[in-house]
Amino acid sequence: MHKEVLRSIAGIEIYPLISFVIFFLFFLGLLVYVLIANRQHLHDMSQMPLRPDAADAATDEAEAAAFYNAKPW
Numbered sequence: 001m002h003k004e005v006l007r008s009i010a011g012i013e014i015y016p017l018i019s020f021v022i023f024f025l026f027f028l029g030l031l032v033y034v035l036i037a038n039r040q041h042l043h044d045m046s047q048m049p050l051r052p053d054a055a056d057a058a059t060d061e062a063e064a065a066a067f068y069n070a071k072p073w
Contacts, residue, residue, distance in 0.1 A: 006012055
């Protein structure tokens, strides 16, 4: 039933080709980006979530010191 409905639509045979071309061009563009990207920039971006800011580090150290120096009683 579905095949007959799709066969009755004029010009439907171009849509799979358009989908494939878009898919292929996207991944080709992604491959080109990866090959020409600055390696140092990519490494710096990958380390950002693991590297605390200077202000955050000072605040974290102060909070940790206050927590460990606090008397529980």
